[in-house]
Amino acid sequence: MMDITEIEEQAALDKIKSGKRLDGRGLKEFRDIKIETGVAKKAEGSAKVTLGDSKVIVGVKFGVGHPFPDTPDEGILMVNAELGPMASPNFESGPPGKDATELSRVIDRGLRECEALPLEDLCIEEGEKVWKIMVDIHVLDHDGNLMDASALGAIKALKEAYMPGYEDEKVLRDQEQEFKIRKVPIACTVGKIDDKYIIDPDLVEEEIVDGMVTVTWTEEELCSLQKRGNGGFKKDELLKIFELAKEKTTELRKIIE
Amino acid sequence: MMDITEIEEQAALDKIKSGKRLDGRGLKEFRDIKIETGVAKKAEGSAKVTLGDSKVIVGVKFGVGHPFPDTPDEGILMVNAELGPMASPNFESGPPGKDATELSRVIDRGLRECEALPLEDLCIEEGEKVWKIMVDIHVLDHDGNLMDASALGAIKALKEAYMPGYEDEKVLRDQEQEFKIRKVPIACTVGKIDDKYIIDPDLVEEEIVDGMVTVTWTEEELCSLQKRGNGGFKKDELLKIFELAKEKTTELRKIIE
Amino acid sequence: MMDITEIEEQAALDKIKSGKRLDGRGLKEFRDIKIETGVAKKAEGSAKVTLGDSKVIVGVKFGVGHPFPDTPDEGILMVNAELGPMASPNFESGPPGKDATELSRVIDRGLRECEALPLEDLCIEEGEKVWKIMVDIHVLDHDGNLMDASALGAIKALKEAYMPGYEDEKVLRDQEQEFKIRKVPIACTVGKIDDKYIIDPDLVEEEIVDGMVTVTWTEEELCSLQKRGNGGFKKDELLKIFELAKEKTTELRKIIE
Amino acid sequence: MSENKELLKNGKRIDGRGIEDLRDMEAEVGIFKRADGSGYFRMGNTEAVAAVFGPRELHPKHRQKPKRGILQCRYNLTPFSVEDRKRPGPSRRGKEIGKVSEGALSSIVFLEEFPTATIDVYMEVISADAGTRCVALNAASIALADAGVPMKGLISACAAGKIEDTPVLDLKGEEDKDGQVDLPIAMNAETGDITLLQMDGMTDIDEMDEMLGLAVKGCKKVAEKQREALMKTFEDSK
């Protein structure tokens, strides 16, 4: 006997095999996206992304700290994600688990590899004091594809962020200095079901895909990849997926800018 | 069918409704109180409070540490409470839970709000080194009303404490400097059952009260409040409770001084 | 009814009572010992000890850190042991439990009490910077007597270790300075079953002994003792056990040197 | 608490409010899909969301109560809700507020209808400008209603306080920082039962009388806003 989840999964599967999706979308279509900024009033930058029924809020805070020993004159980027018990009946309180850790690390690499942030400009005193940019991803409601929603939220919050002043060992948050990001990395997750590829899998679809790849593109370059889930992909499939992701991230880029 | 605990609770309830208590006390009477000092020989001050069958030991240690950035010339007060597995068959090992945290924070506020301790006098080197006063509450046996017992123990241990010397970056515990507290905050917990108010609820009574309020008074002023448990109080009830607590803390103050 | 473990335990017990052991060894005989060095290429010294089917790898790393306040001109020795889930179906992930903690502390005391390491020579800048010698014991496969295997591995890895260079606040691992240990503490665990004493108990035997004593000898002196398990020993038994351990550690010493 | 700023001038507060004025409020019900109930509440620059799950089975089982359910609260500040980023994870302050929130909400839920079960209330503060526990409770209360949990009433919360020796309603950040007393309460606005009460600062019974009076009035206004939001959802869903 099948329980409700299984029935729903089966229905989603049948639909996709026929080239459609349960919620009426095309296979290569994102759900509705809404991005609001300035939502966290104490953050230097923030964005709330609603992707279908998934909701993610990203806040950017600046702080001052010690540089890493191997980059004494560079600022520090920290990305953290919380998948708290609010977001899903299946989540528990506690330190970030494997899912939250993967989420934050993929977003981190997307930003870091393309050098989206001008970390070299964020040194206050070489070897002693540098700016720390702390990007916190907080998942409010989990209905699938948190990766793409979080990547969008992170880059949008960073684009909106100002840099506070710093004087006499104090961070002055009422002074707003310009802070310019250099690249806009955008993630697109592509799932595979038999010979079909789908974009932006929702929670049910994440359960039924053979596998997924989260592909992060800047305008021109591929800057991070992460295969997720259990299945496998042939090399040629992957190349097609990268192309597809490029096309879709180009669409998303318009919303962000 | 009722188990033993329920039978005991019912008996306590019936008794209180008739204006008496299971152990023969009046509604507004504390259990026997015994306070011993100098019980922890390595502490700069210590007190053991026996309140009926509840037993709490409080130790005060001085140490030297960095001041908080916003009070660079003030000493630091830290209050911690441990409700370890020794004190009750229901307690488990581990970091302080909600009950222990509430206990320590209520005692902390009682001391802090009335400025009982001369923290401004405890600076060694501005912005660099200040005295830390560490008050540790250790519950040995839990038979109810740990709040009042702990508050008594904390202020008594502080009254007994001396301040060590400090030279050449070393704390000299064989030098005893005077250390004077300025106020004596005392807590009194009042429980409500129907239209009755009881003082110093024991463990069984804590289970049956509609709600409790822990009221902390100095000689003249109300310096901290904490409503506990599930029930509610009307505004006028609260004002009566504050008065009652004032009367009872005045009695307790005599024991302490 | 007995399960397989119990049958095995009973067989081991019967055998020992008849003066023999299940694997054919004599009562006072170690299992085969194999020691390989240089097994962890990033460690300054390492040794893998195979004792029967028990396998332990020990790595030595040098680092630079603050001295302890009471020994401002001495290097620091740290011994840590991990009994991870790889080594036994009964082990779980998580911070070191009681067994791992005991293991590391007994090895630590064996090295520390006889002053095997020249910690006084490891000061870089008094009160500020000293060398830290970090000995990590990693249990790969647990078939009993991890104590003796780990003690052997630790002293062997330390004997093989070089000390890196240090210049301009950097540890230079391609410079190899001589680092000489002064004593060779060796542990021997003796188990008691009725009136029999056995050396090097394997996993099954550890379950059936009345008790065990881990005795650590340098060439001439007893430098650490640890009674383990539940049983008791008469004073005279202990003295015999210390003698026996001296004899056996003298044998092991030949393998190490 | 010290007084180095001028917080009151001609009966007006730094943001122009009078002594008995609440900050402007916003409330929304049913904001999340996965939770059984959810709500958003804002007072001035303090805002919080809450999600409710349950009644559902309590784990581990030995914590279940045979004759009634329990209500558990988690109160959390998001890392970016405060001036200096807050490290994620439980804080002592958060644990205490979780506990007093359980006390505040438990009394209005018919827990005896759910033996062995738990109702889990998760509150997240999105931005913190004083009054966070009150705002979080206001969101939690409408989230409980949204979840369809049988309730005896709504819990409405706000704080009174004292600045420049004057009792005022609903402190905002600067007032809280430089004020003399902070008195958060939560109340069943219909019955007048005060189910959360905490107080820091030095005061006496007469002042308490006055401040409690203000806070009670404030809670009633909060209740109106909560009911309005619940009504709107109810109408929308028709």
Added chain:
Amino acid sequence: MSENKELLKNGKRIDGRGIEDLRDMEAEVGIFKRADGSGYFRMGNTEAVAAVFGPRELHPKHRQKPKRGILQCRYNLTPFSVEDRKRPGPSRRGKEIGKVSEGALSSIVFLEEFPTATIDVYMEVISADAGTRCVALNAASIALADAGVPMKGLISACAAGKIEDTPVLDLKGEEDKDGQVDLPIAMNAETGDITLLQMDGMTDIDEMDEMLGLAVKGCKKVAEKQREALMKTFEDSK
């Protein structure tokens, strides 16, 4: 990633390898007694051991799946496997690699044959000189085979990368540190199914094509080494 060293000279790499050469490899099966299966793998100076326990009952029970087993991976660096001693205990990097390793290995195990069970795979890196997750997976894959777990094939892993604008196979430490792209993959060498894929660095689709091609070739060579070691054990046990 920056390029301050000369990593390529006349088509030769710092250790004398050509662009398509793997480091020398070593593999051994069945190295532990207590584990149900175990393996050792080395590529150059990177080496790892793996132990497999199970299929066995999964605890706590509420995590059991009624229709299939699960495969859980723990990836860990021993404290002495890196330049500066690593503090014991889980790291963020280790958690992520554990997760992608589960994804890489789960697809080749017939998990549907073990409802409610778990197969636990523990990987320990003994020395780390780039490519640790690949080497650990290579050890884990032969450990699974050694445990007699029913499998659809072997997982073989290696990384391609880009140094001085040139795609190369199997980066070693210095190449990884100063290189431009790191592209670890894991593959079922028989079917060509790529079950782990991660990538750091900036590249485009043509380069990806080239690097993936190299990596696929590398995995096939790894598979030979793994099969050789398994065969040896098989023969020894006859």
Added chain:
Amino acid sequence: MSENKELLKNGKRIDGRGIEDLRDMEAEVGIFKRADGSGYFRMGNTEAVAAVFGPRELHPKHRQKPKRGILQCRYNLTPFSVEDRKRPGPSRRGKEIGKVSEGALSSIVFLEEFPTATIDVYMEVISADAGTRCVALNAASIALADAGVPMKGLISACAAGKIEDTPVLDLKGEEDKDGQVDLPIAMNAETGDITLLQMDGMTDIDEMDEMLGLAVKGCKKVAEKQREALMKTFEDSK
């Protein structure tokens, strides 16, 4: 361990004791209400309390043993028991002492009478001036008796040591700090079975013989004090 103080002068120790003298002792049984058994023990300035709960069901169930109960010990220093405040929470030293205490106490309890159960022994050191594990065990032993747990005897503990090349009994703080050997033992004073034995420092077999002899004598005196306290409680309860 170094020797920079004069610890012995004309056969007298810094506190006037002779070589074979214990510090003064105090013992009390049944000090707590909630615990099933409890005890207090003091030797000089070292004092500890212990509480015993059980036999009671062991959780989680998969740790239960079908044929015998287990005895679990927690040893803890209160934060104010030492010179510099000790951070609350488990320490490596405390874990080890917990384990050897389990070994010391388990052998005198008829654990086979309580299959699947646990007996939990909690020891808290109130002030620490050397010999803490011995004093804690002395308190634990009378707490077990107070709990009515069926026992084969009492465990009595004390340490011998070496200062200025002389074996002495029951080191106090300064002697422990500047002494050469510390040898804590625990013993069933009736049978002479030594159930805890640890040793730090450099010694040989002859000295061990002498120190063990001293320690055994010390344990017998401790046992008298314990029996006296138990007898008193027994008489009181008549």
